[in-house]
Amino acid sequence: MDRKYPRLVIRRDKLRNNFTQIITRCAASGVSVAGVVKGAGGLPEIARLYKECGAEQLATSRLEQIERWRGAGIEGPFMLLRVPGMSELAELPRLADYSLHSDLATLDALNSACAEQGVTHRVIVMADLGDLREGFWDKTEMVEVCCHVEQGLDHLHLAGVGVNLGCYGAVKPTPENMGQLVDIARAVEARIGRRLEIVSGGATSSFPLVHSGAMPEGINHLRIGETALLAKDLQVDWGISDMDYLLRGTMRLEAEIIELRKKPTHPVGETVIDAFGNRPTFVDRGMRLRALAAFGRADVGQVETLLCREPGMTVIGGSSDHCILDVEDCPRALRVGDVVSFDLSYSHMLYATGRTDMAVVFTGA
Numbered sequence: 628m629d630r631k632y633p634r635l636v637i638r639r640d641k642l643r644n645n646f647t648q649i650i651t652r653c654a655a656s657g658v659s660v661a662g663v664v665k666g667a668g669g670l671p672e673i674a675r676l677y678k679e680c681g682a683e684q685l686a687t688s689r690l691e692q693i694e695r696w697r698g699a700g701i702e703g704p705f706m707l708l709r710v711p712g713m714s715e716l717a718e719l720p721r722l723a724d725y726s727l728h729s730d731l732a733t734l735d736a737l738n739s740a741c742a743e744q745g746v747t748h749r750v751i752v753m754a755d756l757g758d759l760r761e762g763f764w765d766k767t768e769m770v771e772v773c774c775h776v777e778q779g780l781d782h783l784h785l786a787g788v789g790v791n792l793g794c795y796g797a798v799k800p801t802p803e804n805m806g807q808l809v810d811i812a813r814a815v816e817a818r819i820g821r822r823l824e825i826v827s828g829g830a831t832s833s834f835p836l837v838h839s840g841a842m843p844e845g846i847n848h849l850r851i852g853e854t855a856l857l858a859k860d861l862q863v864d865w866g867i868s869d870m871d872y873l874l875r876g877t878m879r880l881e882a883e884i885i886e887l888r889k890k891p892t893h894p895v896g897e898t899v900i901d902a903f904g905n906r907p908t909f910v911d912r913g914m915r916l917r918a919l920a921a922f923g924r925a926d927v928g929q930v931e932t933l934l935c936r937e938p939g940m941t942v943i944g945g946s947s948d949h950c951i952l953d954v955e956d957c958p959r960a961l962r963v964g965d966v967v968s969f970d971l972s973y974s975h976m977l978y979a980t981g982r983t984d985m986a987v988v989f990t991g992a
């Protein structure tokens with residue numbers, strides 16, 4: 628085993644459980660799943676596992692991650708989630724089988740790139756149903772653009788339509804807004820005279836509709852990352868308590884203690900601003916035993932929101948490469964060199980897997 632710290636320890640068995648549970652439940656509602664791996668930095672081991680568990684496509688927001696999957700010999704089809712930039716269009720058809728779109732000029736330019744390469748690429752046109760990130764706001768315009776792709780762009784195949792909710796505007800997917808997407812799909816189908824293969828109803832935030840059996844007929848695809856990778860947000864942040872078939876603790880961060888000492892809890896001297904331009908406030912709790920762990924914001928983003936797995940331990944702060952822990956109340960007698968571990972939220976996972984110097988270890992069958 629790799630003894631380099633900090634490191635991420637990822638439980639393959641728990642991920643397999645979550646992927647299988649989600650895919651099976653979606654299948655029972657007539658929904659196929661694009662396995663989204665961008666939250667875990669596109670780690671190829673996780674992409675492969677998701678595919679083995681039955682993901683219809685593998686999806687990420689970055690072409691570089693798809694290139695890595697291809698290099699690792701992972702089987703597609705692959706889906707690019709972020710609407711492509713003009714600068715990505717030459718690479719896109721070579722790397723991805725599907726991409727999401729919300730701009731007519733980009734679709735025209737992609738068609739030209741595909742024509743030059745003599746290939747056909749599948750596109751999903753996105754509707755904005757209130758979350759206010761990507762997607763057509765004017766649904767008449769959207770239907771026209773879909774017809775233009777179908778009839779005017781020979782090197783693009785209109786695979787379907789989609790929506791994203793719960794990302795920027797935190798808008799909750801409901802039978803009503805899902806129904807609006809189905810209506811758009813039916814309007815496009817009436818104009819082009821054939822069925823669309825994909826009506827993609829969103830991401831993790833749409834899964835509760837499958838869970839509760841309320842997903843409207845006609846939605847046949849979801850793109851799911853977060854809840855499969857961490858199983859935390861829906862159960863903890865949304866308070867859905869009967870989702871215990873998804874296992875938490877799929878990955879943890881382990882780090883080494885490099886200093887252990889009783890120190891004051893209030894800084895001594897005149898205080899200005901910290902390394903990140905903030906003016907912190909401190910509560911004087913007297914002298915307490917604290918540990919320094921060898922990782923920091925550069926590894927996980929915000930350290931204060933990490934969940935300590937060590938009983939009695941709390942995170943009191945940090946800087947780029949240090950995490951400061953209050954360990955006064957820990958039953959275990961900690962020593963320098965001991966390893967402590969933390970459960971992660973989505974943003975921690977995103978930062979940690981995005982670092983090239985983070986050791987990653989897989990455990991579990």
Ligand SMILES: *Cc1c(COP(=O)(O)O)cnc(C)c1O
Pocket residue numbers: 663665666688708709727791829830831832850851852853854
């Ligand atoms: C990130 C993303 C997803 C997956 O989101 P999760 O919350 O991780 O399930 C799906 N679709 C699009 C367009 C995305 O950008």
